[in-house]
Amino acid sequence: MQIAVLLYDRFTTLDAVGAYELLARLPGAETVFVAKEAGPVRNDQGSLALVADRSLAEVPRPDIVLVPGGPDARVAMDDPEILDWLRTADATSTWTTSVCTGSLILASAGLLKDRRATTHWLAFDELRALGVEPTGERVVFDGKYVTAAGVSSGIDMALHLLGRIAGDETAQTIQLLTEYDPQPPYDAGSPEKAPAAIVAHWRGRPVESLPQS
């Protein structure tokens, strides 16, 4: 079981790492971070680079494809080499997945046509513009396509996937070992729950305008 995590300039780190940290603990899995060229890839905030150990060409047939989002997902959406790799990898993948605006990239590759999917709540219109109606759920399964909402939702997606792939006990074990027992001090993690003034301030802004630090 090979898991490939796609990196591209200005990706959002937790999109990739939240799902990675749990999913890569799947017994027997090999995980590899990939980018157009092997080497460090800097994130959206500019303060961290992750190393892609392999180029896209070196990892043509992963079993699981994981595509993180970012405020500049267009970097990947407009890159024919990345889109070609996604289409090729998807042709043989068992699961094709995304977190946050990663679904805009999957949609740009033509992989979400007529499918149920979601994205970061601020990117709903952008997903619609690509012909996909966002469901607003936190994790959406449609066949082998799994898309998650904003940034931190990749952790929940990974647990769902672990359960489907390896069963409840393995998923619960990994939840226990990563102590994923969330206790946020606020209940402001979705536009339905956050204070109305904060939601109003952000709603309608393009996701590219989000503050990075």
Next chain:
Amino acid sequence: MQIAVLLYDRFTTLDAVGAYELLARLPGAETVFVAKEAGPVRNDQGSLALVADRSLAEVPRPDIVLVPGGPDARVAMDDPEILDWLRTADATSTWTTSVCTGSLILASAGLLKDRRATTHWLAFDELRALGVEPTGERVVFDGKYVTAAGVSSGIDMALHLLGRIAGDETAQTIQLLTEYDPQPPYDAGSPEKAPAAIVAHWRGRPVESLPQS
């Protein structure tokens, strides 16, 4: 406001990145990943390296120190250069923080003496052996020292810290923009909640024995 995230061989990625992703969005903050030497530092699972942009010597006075854990936290606990840096940084820091077994490293540097603190539930005995009684809470504040439980708890710690530093509205905004609205499909994230058979299987094992993939 300068935030320094310590990296060392075989750190756990989400320990560092969960807290980083939210904390680094603090308005006006500069975040820098540091290690003994600048360059890539490989994680516990072996499948990912993060780049430390600066050496410890280049970042002597961060305002916030963040120490991630790892199954081999001893790499840092036994390293005089890392412990010296922690003591020096702590002398002028506003907040000294850890996630998971990062608190074993803070304790090894002598920074948690007579303080309330916590760590990964499988490392309670190791924290006790360093003279600190783990509280079992998910996030523990004791003055400027903030310690969090296992791996994913750094996200909750970051939200608490954001509230203290910048106020509720900033913390809630960052929670909303990272869509931290946890919906795990299982309720197995702590030894009190996970199926008893799974907890029994792991309890008493040293944290170094945890499976990495």
